Structures are given as structure tokens and as C-alpha cells.
Amino acid sequence: MIWPRRSYWRSAQYFAKRALRLSATPHAIAAGVAAGVFASFTPFVGFHFMIAAAIAWIIRGNLVASAIGTFVGNPLTFPLVWGTTLEIGKLILHGWYPAGMGPQDIGHLLWHLEFAExxxxxxxxxxxxxxxxxLAAALLCYVLTRWAAVAFREQRKKHLAERARNRAGNHTNIGAIVS
Incomplete structure (x- = not known):
């Protein structure tokens, strides 16, 4: 159920190509992906798509790209992200952490639906x-996605121009053969 048929790498490549092929500006694509990446770092699982869409709308990002960006949060990355955000949050809050409460208690609280605790x-x-x-991950992804979108569009433009030249050359040759 968790492991894709081909691999996670192939799935990541698919989502990257899907984002680059969107018909939006490079900024809109990059801003949308960045919004999705940022939302994936929040602990509000189940709301990542809504958070990403709201942020993308505010910063004029592409909504589809924001949904694609949320795939940064997945079963492989969540343990690392959650552990890191918990430790950074404790550090920012000056090491405040309730005594006697540890990660082993999360299961008990979730099982009994004690979300307030x-x-x-x-x-x-x-x-x-x-x-x-x-924010750091979103900025990094914005820069990388914008660069990739611009490069992808330039490469595509060159490819289409080459195909047009080849077609024009083939039509000229056919006209010469028919004459």
C-alpha cells in the first residue's frame, strides 16, 4: 500500500515533470510548489492540501503545483520532518517541554482521541x-523549481523550433521531388 509499483524515485520524477508542464508562469509554478512544500512541514496532517492552496492563492501560485508540492510530505519523510520540527520548536520555545511526557505517550493520546492534551x-x-x-525548504524549492521551469521552457522552445525547421525542410524536399 505504501510502496509505489515502480519506486519513489520514479514517482518523484513524474510529479516533477507534471509540475514543469503546467501552463502557468515559472513564478506561479514555483510559488505553488513552495506553498505545498511549506504546508507539508506543518503538523496538521489532513489539512496540507487546504493550507497549500490558501498559501498559493495568497502568493499568486498555481493551485495544482501546490498540491504537487505537498507530496514532499510522505511516509518516508514524515518521521524525519516531525522529529526535526519538534526539536526545533522545543529549542525556539526555550526548551519548554512538559515533564514526564514523551513520544511514547502520543499513541495513547491519539488512541483515546485526547487532542487537547x-x-x-x-x-x-x-x-x-x-x-x-x-520556510527554508520552501525557499529552496522555489529557487530550484523556478530555475527548472525556465530551463524546461527554453529546452522545449528549442525542440519545437527544431521540429518546425525539420518539417519545413521535408516539405521543400517533397516539392522538389514532385516537380
Whole structure:
């Protein structure tokens, strides 16, 4: 269920190509992907698409690209992202962490649907920690995606111009043969 048929690398390549082929400006594509990447760093699982779409709309990003950007958050990356955002959030909040509450208690609180008790020890530090980490990842992805979108469009323009020259050359040769 979790492992794709081909591989995660192939899936990542598919999503990257899908984003680059969108009919939007390079800024809109890059801003949308960055919004999705930022949303993936928040601890609000289940709301990543909505958060990404709202951010993309605010910064004039592409909504489809924002959905594609949320695929940064996946079963392979979530443990690393959540652990890092929790630790950064605790550091930002001056090391504040309730005594006697550890990661092993998350399962118990989730099982009994005690979400109010999850806010202070886990969700608040993760939300705070997700801001700098998510912003850094989003900026990096914006720069890389914008560069890739511009390069992809230039390469595509060259390819289409070459095909047009080849077609024009073939029509000229056919006309000479018929005469």
C-alpha cells in the first residue's frame, strides 16, 4: 500500500515533470510548489492540501503545483520532518517541554482521541518548529523549481523550433521531388 509499483524515485520524477508542464508562469509554478512544500512541514496532517492552496492563492501560485508540492510530505519523510520540527520548536520555545511526557505517550493520546492534551507537548512545538524549517525548504524549492521551469521552457522552445525547421525542410524536399 505504501510502496509505489515502480519506486519513489520514479514517482518523484513524474510529479516533477507534471509540475514543469503546467501552463502557468515559472513564478506561479514555483510559488505553488513552495506553498505545498511549506504546508507539508506543518503538523496538521489532513489539512496540507487546504493550507497549500490558501498559501498559493495568497502568493499568486498555481493551485495544482501546490498540491504537487505537498507530496514532499510522505511516509518516508514524515518521521524525519516531525522529529526535526519538534526539536526545533522545543529549542525556539526555550526548551519548554512538559515533564514526564514523551513520544511514547502520543499513541495513547491519539488512541483515546485526547487532542487537547496533544497541543501543548507536541503540536505547539511542532507548529512553531515547522515555520523556519518549512520556510527554508520552501525557499529552496522555489529557487530550484523556478530555475527548472525556465530551463524546461527554453529546452522545449528549442525542440519545437527544431521540429518546425525539420518539417519545413521535408516539405521543400517533397516539392522538389514532385516537380
Amino acid at each position: 496533544l497541543w501543548e507537548p507536541f503540536l505547539k512545538p511542532m507548529a512553531v518548529g515547522s515555520l523556519p524549517l518549512g
